[in-house]
Amino acid sequence: MRPGHEEIKDKLPEYISTGNIPDDVKEHLRSCDKCSQEAFLLQELNKVQVPEPGGLFFETLPQKVRASVRQKKKGFLFRFVPVFTLIALVVVTGYIYHTITPPLTEEELFTDPFAIQVFDLSGLSEDDIPPISVDIADDEIYLTEETSLYREFASLSSEEMEDLYEALEIKNRNGGVL
């Protein structure tokens, strides 16, 4: 099938730049003013010479680009070096501080509010730890003889307190006898 005007017009740049112009296209160019003018202009455009860049540009460009690409790759890795260095520095400093600093004495431990001591309980068995909460009734651990007396006073009402006070005064006056 012979190509139409539109198809030839669209493919004209390819025909001209490759120099491969089919016979039916040549025939169309002879009869179509528009296409022949465009073909002529394209031929003229293709005749425009591109001057050589000179100065060994093409000979050196591949190496230049490779060197530049390599430099950029290195630059990418080196960008993270300060971060890695800082992290390593913190870790090493922490380790040195931990190994060199002597453990706190018992006195330092209880007087220095900022002292942090991690107790190593790994060597202790269950028997070594006093059973402070096992089998102890409510309040029993706190209610000694003295504290139970205070709690009893605290639970008295004001009238009961007054009665008690009077009774104690009488006892005092009578030489300790109610």
Add this chain to the structure above:
Amino acid sequence: MDVKQTRYAEDLRLIEKYLGGDEYAVEELVMKYQRKVYSLAYRMTGDIEDSKDVTQKTFLQVFANIRGFRKKSSFYTWLYRIAMNTCLNHLKKKGNDTLELNESIAGSNGNALPALIKEERSSFIRGSLKKLPDRQKTAVTLRAYEELSLKETAEVMKCSEGAVKAHYHNGMKRLKEILSASADSPGRKGEGI
């Protein structure tokens, strides 16, 4: 396998080689395409030093972004896209001296064209191409010089094939008008741009 497919397979092999750690694949890819990129840059900028600069920048951009190459298009259309963008950015930075064309040029006699062009120097044509708006210049350059199909040009320009056709035909039309206007104006005849 046709020429384009062979080229595509070879490019992919070199890219894989580079991504696998072989730096010398960079040199192979640059050697393969440096002349094409340089020619494209020269046709867009019309200046040797600018073209050298654009060529080098293009390849640096290519290797900085090569991991983003998704292999949806061929490597060379991707490379051309980067080259075109680098050219256009370069021209913008330089203060693009693209001139707005005089609309009165439109309608000049196109029949005088063959006779006129034969008398003009190739620098005049290059200068005329330089005067086109960026999209038209890109479409004409890619279609006329780079043997790219409509589809490939559309991929490079990131637009539809219809848009490429429109930019290309408007660009060619304007080129004819510039050249015809030059023929009508005796003061400008033979004047290089």
